[in-house]
Amino acid sequence: MLNTGSRFLKVNHAGEMGAVCIYSGQIFMARLTAPSLVIRLQEFREHERGHREVFRAELAQRGVPLCRSYWLCAGGGWLLGLITGLLGQRAIATTTAAVEHVVLRHLDEQLATLADQDPAASACIGSILVEEQQHHDEWEGLAGGHWAYSLAPLVRLSTEAVIQLGLRSLIDAPLRRASQVRRQPTGMPRRRRSPGFSPGQARQRTAGALPGSPLNRCAAPPPPPG
Numbered sequence: 001m002l003n004t005g006s007r008f009l010k011v012n013h014a015g016e017m018g019a020v021c022i023y024s025g026q027i028f029m030a031r032l033t034a035p036s037l038v039i040r041l042q043e044f045r046e047h048e049r050g051h052r053e054v055f056r057a058e059l060a061q062r063g064v065p066l067c068r069s070y071w072l073c074a075g076g077g078w079l080l081g082l083i084t085g086l087l088g089q090r091a092i093a094t095t096t097a098a099v100e101h102v103v104l105r106h107l108d109e110q111l112a113t114l115a116d117q118d119p120a121a122s123a124c125i126g127s128i129l130v131e132e133q134q135h136h137d138e139w140e141g142l143a144g145g146h147w148a149y150s151l152a153p154l155v156r157l158s159t160e161a162v163i164q165l166g167l168r169s170l171i172d173a174p175l176r177r178a179s180q181v182r183r184q185p186t187g188m189p190r191r192r193r194s195p196g197f198s199p200g201q202a203r204q205r206t207a208g209a210l211p212g213s214p215l216n217r218c219a220a221p222p223p224p225p226g
Contacts, residue, residue: 002064005118008110009055010067011166012125015103016052018073018162020045022099025081026092034089041092044135051128058124069166076162084151091151093142098155100136106163107132 002010023045030037059065084095107125114122143152 003118005114005121006059006062006064007167008114009059009062009121009124010064011069011163012107012110013052013055013059014067014070014073014166015163016048016055017070018077019048019099019103020052021074021077022081022096023048025078025083026085026095027081029082029085030089030092033086034092037089037092040138044096047131047135051131054124054127058120067166068169069162072165073162076158080155080158087147087151090143090145091147093139094144094147094151095155097136097139097143098152099159100132100139102156102159102163104129104132104136 023041027038027041027045030041080095084091107129110125111122114125
């Protein structure tokens with residue numbers, strides 16, 4: 001089973017893939033709806049690609065595969081980026097600030113949980129904090145309007161759900177595999193029981209069929225002939 005640091009790294013790696021795809025979708029649409037943001041979006045996307053590489057390299061060194069939610073984050077990120085990019089500048093800023101709000105809270109919790117348990121994982125997580133905070137603060141300054149009430153809560157809820165799904169899948173999968181191993185037969189043939197009889201009844205029937213059995217001696221004598 002993976003240790004806590006490796007689980008956090010896997011989920012963060014998938015999250016960075018999601019962030020790259022959000023920015024990619026927003027860049028695609030912002031060329032039409034918010035061209036003034038395109039250069040900034042491209043810059044922040046490069047930051048997220050660097051963060052993704054930090055986690056990928058550490059996971060490769062540990063021999064850990066991709067998180068189960070990796071491609072879910074990619075597809076969901078693209079969809080979210082395209083939709084919010086279509087809605088314009090304030091929607092783009094509100095979405096990204098909401099995502100970063102959730103991400104920063106989880107990163108802080110991860111660092112507090114790991115503490116001295118996994119210095120390598122802590123270093124990876126700590127290395128991205130400054131840029132993630134920068135993203136949040138800059139987009140928060142551009143966010144607002146009715147999107148703060150209609151869009152931000154939905155984005156925060158969705159981001160939280162995806163993170164929890166990734167963490168849950170990393171805990172449940174090893175437990176399911178362990179349960180399957182325990183349920184496997186040992187390879188020894190099982191003794192078949194007589195249908196409809198308990199083990200004690202089966203022994204009594206067997207004993208009663210043997211000559212000299214106490215059950216035979218206690219049986220009623222046969223009726224006299226004639």
